[in-house]
Amino acid sequence: MKKLPVLEIFGPTIQGEGMVIGQKTMFVRTAGCDYSCSWCDSAFTWDGSAKKDIQWMTAEEVWVKLQEVGGESFSHVTISGGNPGLLPQIAEFIRVLKANGIQTALETQGSKWQDWFTEIDELTISPKPPSSHMEIDEEVLRKIVERLEESGTTFSLKTVIFDEKDLTFARNLYKMFPNTSFFLQVGNEDTAEQDHQTLLMTLLKKYEWLVEEVMKDSVLKNVRVLPQLHTYIWGNKRGV
């Protein structure tokens, strides 16, 4: 069985983003991404800076480590990255988690399909707006959404917003997928800021701006607007 490239195992903490915000969860962060978003808050997963920290682990080994770190205080695991959607071997990891009665969630950008997507309890697809400098493949995304809908998988779209152009992108996405649960998330422009008060004020201002923009919008109607809640508590700290 192919091992998983693991960079972080941490928690329990709150899920700070998206469709299950506030959920008590453990996190497993895999290494490697097919994108390189200009503002990625987890760039260490793909920019080479943490290459030496990658641990190649079997699904069972990750499960053992989760229990070492989280003890008996969790029943939910979120897989993020990097892009865990690049890894076919996640299928085995999900089997192990399920066999142990664990609820699963996963974060991916929707650039590649995996058959195991339908096994995830709460799947977040996060298409990247223009500010990321990435170009999304609309056909791949459309196919992914189609297959998730057909299979009855619980999933949502979550797009990060930094500016007006990103809002235009979000409007197009909303029109493309009118029946999908839709989240708009505040972009963090200061991923290097270490002063908590400074960061908090910037993030709050940005949240206020985004709320105001979306409230007056005639396209973005049935949407939820959220901050990254974990940054309000722990700022740009890693592993929280």
Ligand SMILES: C[S@@+](CC[C@H](N)C(=O)[O-])C[C@H]1O[C@@H](n2cnc3c(N)ncnc32)[C@H](O)[C@@H]1O
């Ligand atoms: C680090 S990514 C990993 C999963 C996957 N690669 C993806 O992008 O969906 C997890 C989430 O963090 C979001 N994110 C990354 N950098 C961010 C930033 N600077 N501000 C707000 N959200 C950010 C991404 O858009 C994504 O929804």
Ligand SMILES: Nc1nc2[nH]cc(C(=O)O)c2c(=O)[nH]1
């Ligand atoms: N608390 C917390 N919530 C999160 N939601 C998504 C995260 C991610 O980096 O994928 C994340 C994270 O790193 N920490």
Ligand code: SF4
């Ligand atoms: S897709 Fe996700 S992990 Fe990859 S660069 Fe973008 S935000 Fe970072």
Ligand SMILES: [Mg+2]
């Ligand atoms: Mg994060």
